[in-house]
Amino acid sequence: MTQTFDEPSPSPALLLLGERRDPLSERGVDCPGDLPAASDPDLVARARAAKEALGDRVFILGHHYQRDEVIQFADVTGDSFKLARDAAGRPDAEFIVFCGVHFMAESADILTSDAQAVVLPDMAAGCSMADMANINQVDDAWAQLEEAGFASRTVPVTYMNSTAAIKAFCGEHGGVVCTSSNAEVAVRWAFDQVGGVESDGKVFFFPDQHLGRNTAVLQLGLDLDHCIVWDPRKPLGGNTPEAIESARMILWKGHCSVHGRFRKENVDAIREKVPGINVLVHPECAHDVVTAADYVGSTEYIITTLEAAEPGSSWVIGTELNLVRRLANAHPDKDVHFLEDTVCFCSTMNRIDLPHLVWALESLLAGEVPNRITVDTETQRLAKIALDRMLALPALHPAKD
Ligand code: SF4
Numbered sequence: 001m002t003q004t005f006d007e008p009s010p011s012p013a014l015l016l017l018g019e020r021r022d023p024l025s026e027r028g029v030d031c032p033g034d035l036p037a038a039s040d041p042d043l044v045a046r047a048r049a050a051k052e053a054l055g056d057r058v059f060i061l062g063h064h065y066q067r068d069e070v071i072q073f074a075d076v077t078g079d080s081f082k083l084a085r086d087a088a089g090r091p092d093a094e095f096i097v098f099c100g101v102h103f104m105a106e107s108a109d110i111l112t113s114d115a116q117a118v119v120l121p122d123m124a125a126g127c128s129m130a131d132m133a134n135i136n137q138v139d140d141a142w143a144q145l146e147e148a149g150f151a152s153r154t155v156p157v158t159y160m161n162s163t164a165a166i167k168a169f170c171g172e173h174g175g176v177v178c179t180s181s182n183a184e185v186a187v188r189w190a191f192d193q194v195g196g197v198e199s200d201g202k203v204f205f206f207p208d209q210h211l212g213r214n215t216a217v218l219q220l221g222l223d224l225d226h227c228i229v230w231d232p233r234k235p236l237g238g239n240t241p242e243a244i245e246s247a248r249m250i251l252w253k254g255h256c257s258v259h260g261r262f263r264k265e266n267v268d269a270i271r272e273k274v275p276g277i278n279v280l281v282h283p284e285c286a287h288d289v290v291t292a293a294d295y296v297g298s299t300e301y302i303i304t305t306l307e308a309a310e311p312g313s314s315w316v317i318g319t320e321l322n323l324v325r326r327l328a329n330a331h332p333d334k335d336v337h338f339l340e341d342t343v344c345f346c347s348t349m350n351r352i353d354l355p356h357l358v359w360a361l362e363s364l365l366a367g368e369v370p371n372r373i374t375v376d377t378e379t380q381r382l383a384k385i386a387l388d389r390m391l392a393l394p395a396l397h398p399a400k401d
Helices: 012-016 043-057 080-088 102-111 135-147 164-172 183-192 209-219 241-246 264-273 287-292 299-308 321-330 354-365 377-391
Strands: 058-063 076-078 095-099 117-119 154-159 176-178 202-206 227-230 249-252 278-281 314-318 335-338
Touching: 043 058, 043 354, 058 080, 076 080, 080 095, 080 102, 095 102, 095 354, 102 117, 102 164, 102 377, 135 164, 135 202, 154 164, 154 183, 154 209, 164 176, 164 377, 176 183, 176 377, 183 202, 183 209, 202 209, 209 227, 209 249, 209 287, 264 278, 264 287, 264 314, 278 287, 278 299, 299 314, 299 321, 321 335
Parallel strands: 058 076, 058 095, 095 117, 154 176, 154 202, 202 249, 227 249, 278 314, 314 335
Antiparallel strands: none
16 A cells, blocks of 8 residues: 655744844753754765764654654654754763754753763754743742642652753652653652652643643543642732642643644544544643544554554554654555644754754864753752652653553
């Protein structure tokens, strides 16, 4: 069977970036060097030559959501947690070039030695979700919970997709980091620190409200009523003390701007169009999308599920478009669809392109370390406490359907 994947047209949002319309959200748009022209026909050859000349001194990590033009040069591919661990497994590499986004490069810096330099080819490659929880807001929220008498029975849990400062906050306050693969076991662990899921203890989950809600309701069996949202712009996050008292999960008001675009109507529409289709989505999607799906799991889970699928079966996937397109191309024997009918690239992930990669590699070859990501020592120490707690959890829970 010929695969039926259709490429959506480019997103206008991509075109807006870099035009200085919102300088605060365009960290590092100015590249501190001579960026090769995107039209340079020698870009692939230049990247290959620079990588070969650097040899074992450089280790290139490529997140699953990266462009094809970049991913072809990755030594390993994976999700954010796997890549950070892969980086830690290469202590001999002088340079770690992280083709992903800012918080991932921070995690790699935390898990690698000070002698290794972690390089982000474009400093504008941030994550809108991670940026929705800044440390000042979180400190303020915690102070309010302390004053209202809740903090002593609340454990903070942060998704890997958060800044190093938020991970450090969790390390300092008895909390833990989680991934989309192990959120269930991490949240259970957190509840166990305050008397268990049935107690009056609480988990404060950052920064993705959808992953927190989906984990609480679908995996821990809590009610939707047990989940409240904390809006950092409002006193007590927009909640009454009574609502906080009866809540089990306090969900930071953050979301992924990519996965947040999928709607239950998209699921209904594709089911009507392709009867019998399997719906496979990421847990960063909204709760009604996840409950309407057949299979839910991390990026790695999505990849392995499609790999294991029967030839001739039909699938619609709700995650970032670069990955879905690659999966469709890799499985021409399966009928692969994208869940949204408009584009769903992660625009910040797409900041890393071949010109930036060439520039980073050639700079390293010339003896300069461009765009080095460093996390200060104290933040590293506290963040590592939260990361180590995650690594000590009983076992990474397999992604679930
Ligand atoms: S896909 Fe979502 S969570 Fe991942 S980097 Fe992009 S905005 Fe952040």
